[in-house]
Amino acid sequence: MRYGFCHLLFQFEMQMEENKGRFSTTFELNKKLVFWSLIFAVPILHLTTTKLFGWQILCPGYKKEVKTFTATDFKYYEKYMKYKGLDFGKCPVYFLKSTVEIINNKSATFTTGDIITLRIILHKENGDVLTESGDFLKVWMSEKGKGAGSAGYVVDHGNGTYIGVIKTLWSGSPHIKISLSFPKESIGLFVNYIYKNGMLRTMKGVFKNARGETGKGPCGIHTLQKHGICDFTSMNYGMRWFCSFPDKPGFVCSDWYSIIGDTNVSTFTTTQRNFISSTSNKIIKEIEVEVHGDKFIDHPEYLCRQINPSVTWNISSPVGYLYNETWHNLLCQNNVEPSYNRYVSCLTNREIYMVGDSTVRHWLMSLAEILNLAYSIKLTLDPHYPIKAFSKSTRDNITVTWAAHEFPFFAYTSNATINYFKPARYHLNVLRSKNPIVVLHWYVHIGFVPLSVYEEHVMNAKDSIVEFLDRVPDAKIFIKGPHNLQHTDGVPYDFVRYLQDKIIFKIFDNIKHKIVYLNQWDITVASESYEMHPSNSLRHQMIHELLSYIC
Numbered sequence: 001m002r003y004g005f006c007h008l009l010f011q012f013e014m015q016m017e018e019n020k021g022r023f024s025t026t027f028e029l030n031k032k033l034v035f036w037s038l039i040f041a042v043p044i045l046h047l048t049t050t051k052l053f054g055w056q057i058l059c060p061g062y063k064k065e066v067k068t069f070t071a072t073d074f075k076y077y078e079k080y081m082k083y084k085g086l087d088f089g090k091c092p093v094y095f096l097k098s099t100v101e102i103i104n105n106k107s108a109t110f111t112t113g114d115i116i117t118l119r120i121i122l123h124k125e126n127g128d129v130l131t132e133s134g135d136f137l138k139v140w141m142s143e144k145g146k147g148a149g150s151a152g153y154v155v156d157h158g159n160g161t162y163i164g165v166i167k168t169l170w171s172g173s174p175h176i177k178i179s180l181s182f183p184k185e186s187i188g189l190f191v192n193y194i195y196k197n198g199m200l201r202t203m204k205g206v207f208k209n210a211r212g213e214t215g216k217g218p219c220g221i222h223t224l225q226k227h228g229i230c231d232f233t234s235m236n237y238g239m240r241w242f243c244s245f246p247d248k249p250g251f252v253c254s255d256w257y258s259i260i261g262d263t264n265v266s267t268f269t270t271t272q273r274n275f276i277s278s279t280s281n282k283i284i285k286e287i288e289v290e291v292h293g294d295k296f297i298d299h300p301e302y303l304c305r306q307i308n309p310s311v312t313w314n315i316s317s318p319v320g321y322l323y324n325e326t327w328h329n330l331l332c333q334n335n336v337e338p339s340y341n342r343y344v345s346c347l348t349n350r351e352i353y354m355v356g357d358s359t360v361r362h363w364l365m366s367l368a369e370i371l372n373l374a375y376s377i378k379l380t381l382d383p384h385y386p387i388k389a390f391s392k393s394t395r396d397n398i399t400v401t402w403a404a405h406e407f408p409f410f411a412y413t414s415n416a417t418i419n420y421f422k423p424a425r426y427h428l429n430v431l432r433s434k435n436p437i438v439v440l441h442w443y444v445h446i447g448f449v450p451l452s453v454y455e456e457h458v459m460n461a462k463d464s465i466v467e468f469l470d471r472v473p474d475a476k477i478f479i480k481g482p483h484n485l486q487h488t489d490g491v492p493y494d495f496v497r498y499l500q501d502k503i504i505f506k507i508f509d510n511i512k513h514k515i516v517y518l519n520q521w522d523i524t525v526a527s528e529s530y531e532m533h534p535s536n537s538l539r540h541q542m543i544h545e546l547l548s549y550i551c
Contacts, residue, residue, distance in 0.1 A: 066223045066240055068198045070452040076499055077451070079134055081195065083188020091183055091279040092130060097123040100164075100178050100285040110168045112293035118164035120154070120178060120284070130160035134184035136494045137284070139164035140525050143174040147325035149526035151317040152176075168289075169321040169330075170296040176287045182492035186276045190492055193267060198222045200448040200490060201410050202265040205230075205243035207255040215246025219259065221408065221453055230256060232407075237423050239456050241407045259421075261412040267490055281486045281530075296323050297330075304332035304548040310513040312549075315505060319519045322526045327541045334548035338540075343371060344396055346551035351433040352400045355424055356441030357409070358382070359533055360480060363439070364389060364402040366539040371398060384409075384416045403427060406457065409445050423457070425464035434474060437550060439518075440465075441480035444532070447496040455503050462507055469514055476550060477515045479504065483534060484524035497521060516549050518542070 069077070102108055104117045120137060122130040139152040152166030164178060194200055197220075204216040221240050223229055228245035230253035235241070245251050268276070311331050320329045328334075336342060352367065354360045364387060368375065373389035386403040406423035409416075424440050431438070440461060446454045465477055482497040508515060520542065523529075529538055 066221075066242070068195055068222045068224070069450055072452040072455055072503075073195075073450045076502075077191045077195070080184060080188040080191045083185045084192035091275070092124055092185070093122050093135065093180055093183055093279070094125040095180075095282060095284055097125065097127055098284050099123070100287065102287065102289075108287065108289045110289060110291050112168055112171050112291055112295075113297055114168045114291075116152075116166050116168065116176065116289065118166075118176070118178065118287075120162040120164055122160050122162070122180075132160065132184065133158040134187065135162075136181040136183075136187070136492065136498070137162055137164070138179050138181045138494060138525065139166055139176065140528075141166050141168075141174045141176050142526070142528065143170070143172050146170065146172055146323060148172070148174065148321065148323045149528065150321035151522040151525035153317045167318055168291045169318065170323055171291045171293050173288055173290055176289060178284045178286075180282050180284055181280065181494040183279050186280055186490075187492045187495050189268060189272055189276065190490055190495075193490075194448075194450055198224070198449065199408060200267055202262040203408065203410055204260050204262050205256050206258040206260055207246055207251045208257055209251050209255045211250070213248075213250060215248050215251055216260070216262075217244040217246045219243040219407070221449055232256070235418070236407050237425050237460065239406060239423070239460055240453070256418065258414070258417045259407070259409070259411055260414070260416065261410050263412070273488075273490070276490055277488055280492070296321075296328070299328065299333045300330060302332050304329065304334055304545075305550060307332045308513055309516045309549075312517045312519070313505060313508070313512045314519075315501060317522050317525075319522050320526075322523070325537075327523055327526075327545060329545060329548070332548070334545060336544065336548045336551045338544050340370065340372070342551065343547060344391075344398065346547065347371070347396075347398045349397045350435060350437060351398075351431075352437045352439070353427065353431055353433075354400070354402045354439040354441075355405050355427050356402075356439070356480065357405065357443065357445055359443070359483070360439060360441045361387065361402045361404075362533050362539060363543060364400050366536060366543055367400050369536075370540065370543065371400075373398065373400060380413075380415060382411075382413050382415075384411050384413070384420045386420065405442060405445070408449055408453070410448065423464075424461040428464045428468040431468070431472075434472065435476075436472065437476045437478070438468075439478045439480055439546070443482045443497075443500065444485070444491075447491050447493065447500070451499050451503065454500055455507070458504050458507050462511070465515065466511060478518050478546060478549070479508070479515060480518045481520045483520040484529060485532060486530035487532060518546060 099121045101119050102116060103119045110116060118139065122135060124130060133156045137154045139154055140150065142149040148170050150169050152164055155163040157163065166176060190200065199220055203219045205219045206214060206216055208214045218225065220242060223242055225244050230243050232241045232243060233239065243256055314331060319331055320327055354364060368389040372392065374392050376388040376390065379387065384404050386401065389400045391398040404421050406421050409421050442454060442457055446457060469475060482500060485493045523542065524534060527538055529535065
């Protein structure tokens, strides 16, 4: 029994939380009686802690060492692991000698709706072709004068040759752009670092004992630090999470109360950091083409609210395109007027509940702006506590809630107390609306850790989603996918996104007809958005697409 007792306690806690409002004044007495009954009924084993009704209690922990990688990680990372412990000089890919050619129409003249196929060959500085695969490339099309853009995809042939595929979706003179997102050597640095350390960023658990003394100990997804480890897996609803005691004595596991990122810990050497920044997201070539025919491609026949959600689990780009700075969905037709009155009439007496990171929190802020909602609490800088916004008019009765997902969650402000970070399983258990709109998202924070951690979290959520939809069949569930992102933190986001999509598409395959996948990759690639948090105007387009599946 690895954490069955703790799971029992959490199930009990959630039931108490759900029914708390229905209990009489005997609630406090009853929960104490049950608490002590459970405590005295359980033998004391290797101990860690969790919470029940805000109190810390002891729970059995792991009996064996938990390493950084599982079979899933070795399967997808193995070919990159040979690029380790090296201070690279120049990038093996030499852009000036690498070639890109259109292979299905040498004239570079096309008609709206055509497929353009590109052969991309990466060369070394001496002119030789790179014979190893594994570099991540990106292809997209844009025409600034028309506010137009679309994403394509790249196939790796495993020998230094790649095929880029992109579709012509409007007439004009667009430019096709091909970039090296991340060379395999940069991916290797990332993979080997997390293999050794578990996480690319350092997170500390903040402990505070009964005497008011505080201290910090490293937290992570493994037990490789051999001494003084608190197993908080049960607190994380069965997903691995551990923290070590502070260096100074006088603390127990139940003293852990918050997390804080440590920016003083260096990940890569200066040479490695320079290599990553100088070789990532670099344009290999830009080609202008001529596209004749219709102004833009026809819209799909069926409305988004009418289609089977399985249609949205389409992994191949493009799933849409920008024209006149407006996003056009190619999977279904969005005929919802983007106006306050239309949105309010659609969402009256409904609750939107979002669990994820700060990008989803920004969705809440945009929704509050669009719907003229009031906040239940004054927002602080980079808040991690749950946020609720609601209609100023009781007639509309619209509620939007955001909550941070479970650990790992990397926070850098002092307001990150541990009770704020809970998974989909918790939130779906306490959600009581009859027809809620639920948005779930995992990406950046779980991109700093091995792929198996992402797999573990998505599987945990899937089980709870199935149970939730059985209980609340009128609920609408959305998975918000990864977005295009360029950052100097050393994470090869194109690589991370590619693998995360492979995992989540596989896990949700047998229930994809019940859940809408919101592709955020194509719209951010098409708009050449590279920020951690897409612009407010782009978020409005993302939210408009979300609502097209509801309204």
